[in-house]
Amino acid sequence: MNNINNDKDKAKKSLYSTIKKMVPAIFTAMTATILGFIALSTSPVPMIQDFGKMLTVGMIISFVFALFFLLPILFTRDHFFTPKMKDKINKPKKAKRIVVIDRLLEWFTQKTIAFRWGIIILAFVAATFGIMVDLDADVETDVETFMPQDSQELADIHKLRDILGTTDQVSLVYQGEDILNDESLVWVDKMSESLPEEFPDVVVETKSITGILKQMNDNELPSGSEIRDQIAEMPEGQSKLFVNEDHSKGVITVGIKHLEAADLEEFLGNLNLYLNENKLDSLDTTITGKSVLDVEMIDGLAGGRYQMTLLGAGFVFLGLLLLYRHPVKAFIPLLPILLIVGWSGMMMHFLGLNYTPLTATLGALIIGIGTEFTILIMERYFEEREKGHAKVDAMKITNKTIGKAIFATALANIGGFSALVASDFVILSDFGLMTLINISLALLSTIVVLPSILIILDRFVKIKQTT
Incomplete structure (x- = not known):
């Protein structure tokens, strides 16, 4: 009976702790993500505007669902259902796996912090190169290149063009x-x-x-x-x-x-x-005519993608500044994601991909998605710093406690977008491929670049000790 009461007390404490600590952090991350998506509404292309609106609605629905549906389910499971005793043989194996993962994360964090200046320099050099080559990137708006290239409809268009001389x-x-x-x-x-x-x-x-x-x-x-x-x-x-x-x-x-x-x-x-x-x-x-509209779309996408990216970054920074009321804390989660814009351009250059109406949204899109990762890591880091832990120790604890969740979230996003890669429509497959790459880059930037930035800029953030 005492064990049951203890389980119920733990469930209540877990719910209270989650609502008190995690929900505000997730709300902040969601707000930053939405602000990044809102930048898509500034595009001159209506389809991109609608894309941004639907992403914003989807984020709000996901947050509401997690808060008012997922949390009650988890609380109900832990409060009203007593967990069965697990097989004693399996406990050591599970504990051993957890220890190995924790040690791996601890070792990786130690190495990234040790080489933080080299990581920062390399990250900025790669981003600068990517932006340079991205400035000359081509934009593809030809609808025929977006279609399945072996489709009968496309073959009919080509045949008609051969007969008439033009379509x-x-x-x-x-x-x-x-x-x-x-x-x-x-x-x-x-x-x-x-x-x-x-x-x-x-x-x-x-x-x-x-x-x-x-x-x-x-x-x-x-x-x-x-x-x-x-x-x-x-x-x-x-x-x-x-x-x-x-x-x-x-x-x-x-x-x-x-x-x-x-x-x-x-x-x-x-x-x-x-x-x-x-x-x-x-x-x-x-x-x-339609050809003139195609050229206007090219100009809108070519110039608009940088405008959307910069506006997305500006919106996120201002939103975080209002929430944190500290310019450095508002800038920290944004900096690793801004680097991805350059890295993404470099990847598209090496893959030989042109921008399309969908891939032109990736700058603002990755700012929205990526800041979710970096904000959660930063929030957890400063929570440990407020408990009195040193910078390196706080970073190790952060990666051990929330690193696996960040990996799981990134892998879930990658799994969802990977279905687009299999599409017969080139515009969707290219968008899916670049989204997978950008999410992977966001994960890489979060676990490799962000710890270095946090350690370096920590001195500019006033830490209030709570213990």
Whole structure:
């Protein structure tokens, strides 16, 4: 009976200790993670904004579930169910395994602290190199490269492109008070005829209202009132493809070859320059279409990924500063994760991977995920320091008590994201691979770099002794 009462008392004390010590630390880690994810909402690409929102919602649900569902289950198990006596033969084996793991963690911690300056220098050099090569990294937005490369649908697209010469296009929209006057139509005809000659390696064909009018008049362009009369005779569905009802807007459809992202951006730049050189004062022209949106996405991803990363780091720092009210404590858990941004860029460079709409989120994503690890380690370290332990001893105890939990969390994340690697869609498999790499780097940074940072910066944090 006494044993049962003791078990119940231990369960109550464990619950109280968890709520008092672990829940605030986990809440702080969750807040930092959410702040990192919120940075994704600043992306100019809507799909990335939605991705950030769903990650934020998922984190909040996970925290609520753990607090109001998992803890009661664990308490119920320990309070109302008496554990059975374990086999005495297995106890020494289990105890031996625990001792081996603890000694391994202690030895590893001792070594990382001993070589802390070398570790810090090497980590910063690798991160700097990674950022340098990452600045020149390409961004891939071609939907065809994201699809399974052996799919029948992709083969059909390629076959259709071989037959027609093109499946891609841009649209030149021109507008004015009256786009059917002789001067405007001559300009439209000139553009329609000259674009294939000016860009022979890119432009396959052009279609415009002047092309239809010339077909109706033995390759001659009508003038005056004949233009309006002949357009009125056209089927409504045909004329609306090129001019609107009040004849204030028109479009020249330019069929182009399928281009890589960089080549497409260069072509659009040259096309815009050509239009400016041959501009008609009475008309305003705009280049539009899916290809233009692809280039805008490239620019948004190329510049936006750094913006998201920096904003994520800024949000996390400000959030931790409000919670800790100490700049050094707010900076410590962030520094090892910022290094991963450079390491990740280096890994993508060596693997020959281009950024996609998904991998462009990795900077802000890993700041959110990685700070969870570093905050929990830091919280536990300073808890031991407040108990009066020396710096090295506090770090050893921290890794022994919470190191296994950090490993388990990282492995669980790796296991979850590893399913994406098996996807037939390249965009998902690349994202899954890089997420696995980044989580592994976050774990490496937490157990190797963070202890060195904590030991070095410990002097700047005022420790209040509790015992």
